[in-house]
Amino acid sequence: DVADLPGVPEWLPDHLREDGIEELYPPQGEAVEAGVTEGQNLVAAIPTASGKTLVAELAMLSSVARGGKALYIVPLRALASEKQAEFEQFEQYGLDVGVSTGNYESEGGWLADKDIVVATSEKVDSLVRNDAPWIEELTCVVSDEVHLVDDGQRGPTLEVTLAKLRRLNPDLQTVALSATIGNADELAGWLDAELVDSDWRPIELQKGVHYGQALHLEDGQQKRLAVQNNEKATAAVVRDTLQDDYDDEGNLKEEGGSSLVFVNSRRNAEAAAGRLANTVRPHLTDEERTQLADVAAEIRDVSDTETSDDLADAVADGAAFHHAGLARGHRELVEDAFRDRLVKVVCATPTLAAGVNTPSRRVVVRDWRRYDGTAGGMQPLSVLEVHQMMGRAGRPGLDPYGEAVLVANSHDELDELFERYVWADPEPVRSKLAAEPALRTHILATVSSGFARSREGLLEFLEQTLYASQTDESGRLESVTDDVLTYLERNGFLEIDGGELDATSLGHTVSRLYLDPMSAAEIIDGLEHWQRHAGDADSGTDEREAAEGGFTTASELADEATAEASGDTDPDEISALGLYHLVSRTPDMYQLYLRSGDREEFEMELYEREDELLGPTPSEFEDSRFEDWLSALKTARLLEDWAEEVDEETITERYGVGPGDIRGKVETAQWLLGAAESLADEVDADVARAVSEARIRVEHGVREELVELAGVRGVGRKRARRLFEAGIADRAQLRDAAKPVVLAALRGRRKTAENVLENAGHRDPSMEGVEPDPDVEVDAT
Template sequence: MSPRNRSLSVVSDHSDVTKKTPMKLSSHSDGNTPCKINLETPRKSPRLCAAIYKSRLRPKRMSHLGNCSKKFKIPEIQHRNIDIASSGSRRNETDEQVINFAQITQVQINMQRNTSDSGYMASVSTSRGDSYEEMASTSRGDAYEEMKSICELYKNLRNISTFYDWQFQCLNNEHMINGTNMIISMATGAGKTLVAEIVMLREVIIRRRSCIFIVPYVAIVQQKVYSLSFFEGKCDVYVEEYAANKGRLPPIKRRKGGSIYVATIEKANMLINSLIEVDRIDEIGVIVVDELHMIGENTRGAIIEQVLRTGQIIGMSATLSNVEQLSKFLNAAVFSTKFRPVKLIEKVKIDNSLYTIQSKGEMEFEMNLGENVCIAVIQNGLVLLLHDIVPKRSVLIFCPTKQNCENVCKMVSHLMPKSVRERKKSEKLAAIKALKSEADERPSSLLELSIMRGVAYHHSGLTADERKIIEDAFQDGIINIICCTSTLAAGVNLPARRIIIRAPLVGKEPLCKAQYLQMIGRAGRAGYDDMGEAVTIIHSSYEEGKFLDMINGPLPGCNSSLNEPAMFSSFLLDLISLKISSFIIVQRFEELEVVVQQTLFGIQNSNSEELLREMLEYLTKIGLVSVSEDGSYSVSDLGMAVFSASLSPLTAQQICTLLSNNLSEGIVLSSHFHLLFMMVPFDIDVDIDWNIFYEE
């Protein structure tokens, strides 16, 4: 255990009184990665769904033993003393022992709370400064006991003996325990997800409220569902998938236990709206947002900004720059550290030379890879970066496009030596057999051939089942090399000893710093590797200049996507349709203005009042919103239809215009062409090759 020193952290409370409180901080073994905790909590403010909790929650009781006075002794579950920082192997416990431990732990918690007669609900202050009903004990000590019990339960379920120092500090931080919103900002692979899982389990098992885990892509939803399903059956936890066409709206109301809804960004918004409509939003206790920096992306960022309006918000990211603005928007405490479990070395390959990137961004010559005509012709010497790693270690090769993934996979598989081809041959055949059984048709011949040689590709062109089989084979060491696109870097947990970025591009666009950090964050496997390497291949002086500017430049700020008219109009329509607060009525202009000012958009834009007026006039003009004589806004039938269909007002206007024209001018029924044209979604851009169209 690394030594700890005592430090003073400044805490600013809502009464504008500054006080100093002692806090233990960690000084890690390298002496250069101190843990920094920013516990400044901004002003109170009514935000979005703030007052929906007031006097709405009905008293709830946890199951208890009544007058039972029998003392339970927690059975000792035998397992090895495994440090999460030093080993990845974990011994499986029997289900009977784990279930017994979980049940007895919950019984002890219930007995400690002594809830037999007095009801379990107590009013506490949330991170936003708004009073709502929370299942919590009257003393702060019980909250710490809750977290301690869940940590012990989690360690036994996952067979983990110790946490990282920063995880221990974060979980025992009073802001985390008391329900304050938190932003966790640290490197990829540092163990942020473990903290999120423990917080969600506490909310579901002890406080009997459901949680939403928001991730950016369908593939990550499926991976998280698979990982969290481990707790089903061992605890009163239901794990439900909300992605693509999966997920019931509103969700099933569970009589016993709570749910963890794992959802994509769009599905999370629909899920929350459906709960508000049926007056069940109080069921949500925690919302965890993975990759919080995506709040700055165009379309999806605006949706994230809208959904962060209920419960305790836990935002996680490795690439946040304007943390101060985000903490002000979420009214959140910030926990940040530079800790990384495995040392990372960044390198650049230019021509035949390999350079190491120093801490300040300078490039230091390391070695000359040598001349090899054959390899130099094929993929600019990519294979030179593989021969010293494979098959003992694993490699991820990030490619700009899906087609490039397959091309590189084909090239690398043909160059694999016989020793690699013969290695784990039976396991490779089993993986191919699994692919055939999962696929509706025979899998790609290239995929079959490459897997037999320890190589595979991974992109959105594969089905979810095919990607899962490839991921499992990679983690088991059956496949040593995966050629993938940038989406694999954004949350899919596939770390490797060496990361190779085939070109500093995503599609045709230059690689941005956030994407670069996500990719290189996959280098190094805690418990398996003592270090990780990330090598970027540069092909031209132009690419070199762009790359150096990127790594030496700052991270771009997360700017609100509500600046876009389409996003802002959807946001306002949601506000007026849902009437989000029962105490802060969002019907008049002044009330709408208060809500808008508490968004990230309102914080970053001083002229939000003028933009609000313009957008309300637009919504009124196109018939989605009407204004009464007293100045209050309400949605029309058309507006409610647009809201229910999750369309933006701009898209809805285009659809209404098209349908009106078809009704007035007629529909051509001599062929299916006109009907098919009407069915094409507006949000899909189709580039038509008119030469091919004419020939067809």
């Protein structure tokens, strides 16, 4: 009973009852018995939707009630705002909640006054690196989705961060929440924690596979579920779920319900939502159509992009897509409409399986393979991931049980999917820390922030990681560590004196910038190469100037003509493409994949624009290096197109990517170019201004003349161009502009125009009664 919880604030039981929670779920009860409200470390491995969040809240609230401070680590930035909103319900009892994501370099001083802080593991890692003083005041840390320590990309950061937090404060309560995994006991051993390992669920789950004309469920049941006309199996399942279910006497047994469809990419999520809209549309009532039209209009108001339009179109028909590339406003609208049962089907990517806290009657796992760049080609998802997605099926109190199905295209596949996923247990999680890129980054950071000052101290620290507790290969950690130390010393990040370790000034900078040291080395090499090369170009210019009194050759004239035609006023200016290519070839940028038809095209590009690149092109005989160089060029060309205001749709077609991918590349480039600016200072390269300009242009996706306008909140690249065409060139002009002109340039959207004017500092942004200026003709492109 919620009245019998030791250690929690006195207001909590009433608060929980108001939320409809009278009794704890059994695993929550076990957690309390294990001491989670009394400062005890805990690993809770329980299925999705079985109330992990409350376990975390019990730990944090009781810790704060004892005068402490809690940190909640989320695996994805997109989930931070969701958790923040969840915890803000406690602000009415005087608790302060803060969220910290992005911007890796700051120490987040303002978070010192918060009782509960929500942050990604990368952000926490960077706060530790930047010596945020309040980190030492933490009394409780919750790690959500801790099974992701298994992730090769981001797992090591989580692992090292937890180890550091625990070392900084030996009394820290650690609560780790995990999906059901094969070896939760090992995690508990690593964290000196009590273990709650349970597969209890608030609502029963039936897993199965759709094949042919039937749903095959794990209990042996077969439900007839016919595929009509030319529809796909997924559409058939979604349609069947929508239909009311009657018993033999014609009584309504079950009202139609909603489905959640998991696919393997953002693009596929968008495409599937578009198609499933056709399936849903005929089932909507007039009332629903009207309400959905309102939601669609709100979606269009959030932003003026292709994605926004596509989403609004699908939502108007009762379907939606959901992935990490969506704007926060879009995500919230979709989740609310799904919870309100207006949107009947959501197509989502697996990354957000954990985030969409929106149970539905059925879950369809449509794709069980996903493209994996490192492994090359399509790879099957893990059992753990598939089970997590499936766990979203079933609405407590509404459905008798949830159904979660995979889709098979042949009889063999039906058998395979049962073996592989339905009957299988989730895999054990394994630390990925011993991979060299991970250790490179974390060893430098560990030394730089003073956690270890000697080789022995470093090894002792690494002993506290999950990796050390899992490995039986003695000596492996030590030998990789030595390799990494040698690399870091050779590249000037560390000094090794006997057994003593010391980060150089450059090493400190790199650690604070949150870069992979190898990225930093690449960037520095590129900048230094350019400086040497610019020196050559300088002397070239001198020679030309010296020769000017004499003859001018025809080819010199031609050169100048081309330089002028391309707007290339200063031959010594570092090229934006060169900078984009430089950051695209670092290990911190996930490069675009070179499709078979691309190779020729980008080889041509390479020979045309080789001079702009910062560093020598690898020989074609060095197969993989040359290939990487071309992929980086493709990525750089995308960034260049974006900064040249090429429209989103053209870019998505030209490079075979989704709008979310463009955003991802742009954000990474922004961060890496920011880092390049700092590194340029460190090595005295005189390029900071050019780098900064390239960064700002890629940030807003605009040519130089729009940089200022696009920086006004709510404007963005398309609107900046329209305002510019209407004669408004900068922020000051926007502030003083005539309202009808602004309104016309923004295509008569009053709310948008008011927002934009307000953000530009207009004294009276109200558009009431203002008519658009009919004389403003704006070129839509």
